[in-house]
Amino acid sequence: MEQLAAxxxxxxxxxxxxxxxxxxxxxxTAAKHHVSKLSKMLxxxxxxxxxxxxxxxxxxxxxxxxxxxxxxxxxxxxPSPDSSIPRDxxxxxxxxxxxxxxxxxxxxxRGHLQELLLAAGSGQYLPPSVAxxxxxxxILRLDPTGSMLTMYHLNLVKLAYxxxxxxxxxxxxxxxxxxxxxxxxxxxxxxxxxxxxxxxxYLSRETGLASYLKTSLILEYDIFRGMSYCALRxxxxxxxxxxxxxxxxxxxxxxxxxxxxxxxxxxxVSLLATGKLSEPPSYTGAxxxxxxxxxxxxxxxxxxxxxxxxxxxxxxxxxxxxQIWSEDAxxxxxxxxxxxxxxxxxxxxxQIYSKISLSEIRKQTTSAETGQALQKDEDxxxxxxxMIISGMLNGVVEKNDDGTxxxxxxxxxxxxxxxxxxxxLAGTAERLKQLQxxxxxxxxxxxxxxxxxxxxxxxxxxxxxxxxxPTLAFDAHVDDEDLMGGVVATG
Amino acid sequence: xxxxxxxxxxxxxMDNQGGIIVRGRTRFERLLLIGxxxxxxxxxxxxxxxxxxxxxNDVQRYRDAFECIRVAAPDEPxxxxxxxxxxxxxxxxxxxxxxxxxxxxxxKNNLVKESIRIGHRDLGEHLESxxxxxxxxxxxxxxxxxxxxxxxxQDVGKHIIxxxxxxxxxxxxxxxxxxxxxxxxxxxxQNTEQPYQKMIYGLAQLGEGRYYDAAKSFxxxxxxxxxxxxxDVASPNDVATYGGLLALASMDRLELxxxxxxxxxxxxxxxxxxxxxxxxxxxxxxxxSACLGILESYRNDYLLDIYLQAHVPAIFSQIxxxxxxxxxxxxxxxxLDSLNAxxxxxxxxxxxxxxxxxxxxxxNARINTIDKLLVAVSTNSRAAMQKKALDSARNYxxxxxxxxxxxxxxxxxxxxxxxxxxxGGGGAGNMPGVxxxxxxxxxxxxxxxxxxx
Numbered sequence: 001m002e003q004l005a006a007x008x009x010x011x012x013x014x015x016x017x018x019x020x021x022x023x024x025x026x027x028x029t030a031a032k033h034h035v036s037k038l039s040k041m042l043x044x045x046x047x048x049x050x051x052x053x054x055x056x057x058x059x060x061x062x063x064x065x066x067x068x069x070x071x072x073x074x075x076x077x078x079p080s081p082d083s084s085i086p087r088d089x090x091x092x093x094x095x096x097x098x099x100x101x102x103x104x105x106x107x108x109x110r111g112h113l114q115e116l117l118l119a120a121g122s123g124q125y126l127p128p129s130v131a132x133x134x135x136x137x138x139i140l141r142l143d144p145t146g147s148m149l150t151m152y153h154l155n156l157v158k159l160a161y162x163x164x165x166x167x168x169x170x171x172x173x174x175x176x177x178x179x180x181x182x183x184x185x186x187x188x189x190x191x192x193x194x195x196x197x198x199x200x201x202y203l204s205r206e207t208g209l210a211s212y213l214k215t216s217l218i219l220e221y222d223i224f225r226g227m228s229y230c231a232l233r234x235x236x237x238x239x240x241x242x243x244x245x246x247x248x249x250x251x252x253x254x255x256x257x258x259x260x261x262x263x264x265x266x267x268x269v270s271l272l273a274t275g276k277l278s279e280p281p282s283y284t285g286a287x288x289x290x291x292x293x294x295x296x297x298x299x300x301x302x303x304x305x306x307x308x309x310x311x312x313x314x315x316x317x318x319x320x321x322x323q324i325w326s327e328d329a330x331x332x333x334x335x336x337x338x339x340x341x342x343x344x345x346x347x348x349x350x351q352i353y354s355k356i357s358l359s360e361i362r363k364q365t366t367s368a369e370t371g372q373a374l375q376k377d378e379d380x381x382x383x384x385x386x387m388i389i390s391g392m393l394n395g396v397v398e399k400n401d402d403g404t405x406x407x408x409x410x411x412x413x414x415x416x417x418x419x420x421x422x423x424x425l426a427g428t429a430e431r432l433k434q435l436q437x438x439x440x441x442x443x444x445x446x447x448x449x450x451x452x453x454x455x456x457x458x459x460x461x462x463x464x465x466x467x468x469x470p471t472l473a474f475d476a477h478v479d480d481e482d483l484m485g486g487v488v489a490t491g
Numbered sequence: 492x493x494x495x496x497x498x499x500x501x502x503x504x505m506d507n508q509g510g511i512i513v514r515g516r517t518r519f520e521r522l523l524l525i526g527x528x529x530x531x532x533x534x535x536x537x538x539x540x541x542x543x544x545x546x547x548n549d550v551q552r553y554r555d556a557f558e559c560i561r562v563a564a565p566d567e568p569x570x571x572x573x574x575x576x577x578x579x580x581x582x583x584x585x586x587x588x589x590x591x592x593x594x595x596x597x598x599k600n601n602l603v604k605e606s607i608r609i610g611h612r613d614l615g616e617h618l619e620s621x622x623x624x625x626x627x628x629x630x631x632x633x634x635x636x637x638x639x640x641x642x643x644x645q646d647v648g649k650h651i652i653x654x655x656x657x658x659x660x661x662x663x664x665x666x667x668x669x670x671x672x673x674x675x676x677x678x679x680x681q682n683t684e685q686p687y688q689k690m691i692y693g694l695a696q697l698g699e700g701r702y703y704d705a706a707k708s709f710x711x712x713x714x715x716x717x718x719x720x721x722x723d724v725a726s727p728n729d730v731a732t733y734g735g736l737l738a739l740a741s742m743d744r745l746e747l748x749x750x751x752x753x754x755x756x757x758x759x760x761x762x763x764x765x766x767x768x769x770x771x772x773x774x775x776x777x778x779x780s781a782c783l784g785i786l787e788s789y790r791n792d793y794l795l796d797i798y799l800q801a802h803v804p805a806i807f808s809q810i811x812x813x814x815x816x817x818x819x820x821x822x823x824x825x826x827l828d829s830l831n832a833x834x835x836x837x838x839x840x841x842x843x844x845x846x847x848x849x850x851x852x853x854x855n856a857r858i859n860t861i862d863k864l865l866v867a868v869s870t871n872s873r874a875a876m877q878k879k880a881l882d883s884a885r886n887y888x889x890x891x892x893x894x895x896x897x898x899x900x901x902x903x904x905x906x907x908x909x910x911x912x913x914x915g916g917g918g919a920g921n922m923p924g925v926x927x928x929x930x931x932x933x934x935x936x937x938x939x940x941x942x943x944x
Contacts, residue, residue: 176892176896177896178892178895178896178899179899180899180900180903180905181903182903182904182905213905215905215906215907218900218905219907248900248906248907249897249900249901249906249907250906250907250908250909251906251907251908251909252908252909253909254906254907254908254909255907255909256907259907283893283897285907287909288907351849351850352846352849352850352857352858353857353858353859353860354857354858354859354864354866355859355860355861355862356858356859356860356861357860357861360860400861404861406860406861409857411871416874416877421877421880421881424881424884425880425881425884428881428884428885428887428888429884431888432887432888432891435888435891435892435895438895439891439895442895442898442899442902445899445902446898446901446902449902
């Protein structure tokens with residue numbers, strides 16, 4: 001037991017926080033050394049570790065002795081929680097570990113960390129409300145940029161959506177996913193602990209921290225994310241999430257059923273978010289676009305009626321297709337669309353009126369839920385007040401001397417001062433600058449991909465074979481792989 | 492009833508001097524249109540139309556006019572079918588066609604170019620006069636290979652255009668007018684042909700609904716004498732009316748002043764239709780309701796014009812909304828009552844019209860129904876610029892991210908691929924062409940074999 005404890009506590013050498021700042025070489029050697037000892041221990045003294053586990057784990061600090069902590073925790077928790085220690089105590093430790101672990105050390109933990117994170121997201125060990133928050137924190141500890149999609153993301157989004165614990169997961173959902181596992185890899189980086197590494201360098205299958213994902217899982221992630229935003233009624237973000245699925249890159253006319261489902265939801269959400277139906281982005285696959293047109297007909301028909309001035313027809317159309325909505329599990333969204341119809345009508349009045357009495361609003365707008373105008377001016381007031389509170393409408397309801405209530409539309413947000421404006425622009429420029437390394441990494445990766453090298457080799461042999469043709473030289477600048485077509489970070 | 496009086500005057504004037512105002516085949520068309528559209532003038536116009544038809548050789552026209560008058564006034568002497576005339580005319584027509592065709596054959600055998608051209612022209616003119624427009628246009632087109640001089644080519648063009656005008660094929664008219672009447676600069680004929688060319692352009696542009704272009708064309712017609720020579724197309728009065736109305740509908744005040752009122756050559760036309768000049772100058776002077784009043788009193792006349800008829804509602808509503816916009820320009824805020832007083836018919840409110848104009852973007856203003864005001868929208872161009880700049884920055888960022896994302900998807904070989912092997916995604920992908928394709932099944936799922944090395 002003492003021997004075990006000694007091994008476990010041997011790394012890091014000093015418990016003060018300075019060590020986490022040690023230079024890469026020192027840290028890398030020490031960590032690798034420790035890991036080899038740990039894995040030997042796990043292999044040879046597993047039984048002993050189990051018996052003393054509950055005492056050992058008390059000795060260790062998850063924030064400092066992360067690697068050792070993972071080893072002990074893994075032994076105790078997986079495949080099933082050990083009986084030597086009360087379940088709630090162990091799980092408490094597990095949660096605490098997820099919140100505080102040291103990401104630099106954890107990179108060396110490989111499959112063990114992966115399994116712990118997967119266990120956290122599986123919903124078997126922790127109650128969902130705890131698990132979502134803990135896992136979200138853990139994901140962002142491991143990859144603070146949150147730009148790489150992993151299996152943990154998928155577990156998180158499913159758990160969060162299915163158990164309706166979405167808010168704690170939002171920090172993860174709001175990140176832009178840029179990297180995907182399975183891109184041509186660099187092999188193992190020189191120093192795994194190097195904090196300047198881009199996420200895909202350490203979150204790869206080679207380092208054991210991430211596994212490959214299937215295409216359908218990536219689509220699932222975004223569609224679940226969209227549905228989560230729908231549950232929170234954040235239509236704009238839901239719109240973006242669904243759009244990613246709708247416009248997912250396709251090849252050779254491939255279309256996924258998930259994309260079709262996403263398109264249906266996307267149409268509805270686009271009505272909610274923008275009040276009209278938008279065209280799919282220009283880069284949407286042609287085959288997909290065609291299928292959207294065919295299979296999404298009931299939805300586009302709904303969208304056409306939504307912008308037309310006929311609430312009754314909209315209501316009738318919705319009722320006619322009740323079965324479709326429920327088969328596609330979109331009944332809730334369709335109801336939301338109906339409820340928002342009148343709100344968008346009121347917003348449309350802003351283009352015509354500067355002040356308008358509530359009774360006129362009542363006459364000029366119709367509720368798509370009933371197909372009729374609202375009964376009382378008070379109902380209109382409630383509707384308008386709700387819109388103002390939710391930030392959808394920029395205006396105030398006032399009362400005249402003679403008691404007529406009216407709505408005044410306010411002009412859109414006041415002009416920014418020169419400073420604020422410059423700050424906003426500088427912010428964008430800064431964010432674009434931050435993309436520079438990502439762009440570089442991506443370029444490097446594409447430059448080393450098998451297809452590209454093949455292409456270059458082929459070009460070269462062709463160039464060698466043929467006499468340099470002056471007309472070809474012009475073409476040579478048009479590089480097939482130059483997907484960035486003019487997008488270069490500026491500023 | 493004053494309006495009716497107007498029309499009657501107009502009509503009598505037209506009938507009395509018919510040969511002077513318009514001649515040629517459009518005369519019948521105009522009469523028939525008036526007969527069909529105007530109740531008080533119906534019988535008179537139709538009677539004149541029947542007479543006009545019988546003066547020519549076109550049996551079909553007689554039939555059309557007869558059908559109308561039979562319904563409208565069965566008791567009139569013109570309502571009796573003149574079988575003798577029809578038979579005689581048809582026979583004469585046939586004989587004439589035959590004669591011209593055989594003459595043409597003779598010319599062709601002789602291989603004299605000029606004779607062949609004349610032969611085609613005569614045949615074409617005859618066919619046109621008996622109403623066979625397609626045959627006529629074919630005959631005219633055959634003139635082209637034998638046309639040797641500039642004036643011959645123009646002659647061909649004019650004949651073809653005349654047919655196209657009768658067929659109301661505006662796009663083709665424009666194309667031909669461009670092609671045929673392209674006169675080399677500096678040529679003397681420029682001046683004599685300009686009225687015709689501009690008139691044709693104007694009519695075709697009017698027919699296509701391009702009011703501003705049409706107005707410009709009519710304003711440039713030039714010498715009224717030249718115009719008079721082509722009054723089978725449109726009379727100088729027509730040019731004045733079309734030009735003035737279309738300019739009112741499509742030009743702003745400054746342009747109206749410089750291009751219409753200060754236009755020396757167009758002044759000659761305006762003298763023929765003084766009310767148009769009055770309307771234009773009222774508009775320029777900002778007396779919009781008076782201007783609209785004048786136009787409104789002539790509306791029925793315009794509705795009886797063959798070229799203008801279809802466009803009258805559009806032109807009038809454009810003029811009207813321009814008046815409202817112009818009226819509003821100097822103000823930041825106008826009471827609805829004063830707008831009603833200036834523009835609305837008694838007892839009606841202008842509000843629905845305003846709403847419509849705001850919706851279509853013609854009027855940049857907001858209605859305040861509480862204080863009964865129409866308020867101008869003050870555009871804050873600084874704020875607009877800032878918003879635009881921020882939006883484009885944001886979009887740029889979004890696009891960059893999206894592109895990098897897509898590159899990485901491509902790099903990871905994770906696109907959705909089409910494949911012959913279609914595997915149902917979640918067991919539900921039985922739609923044709925749809926299915927989740929698991930191309931990467933060989934890839935490993937997370938396993939616990941990864942140990943700490």
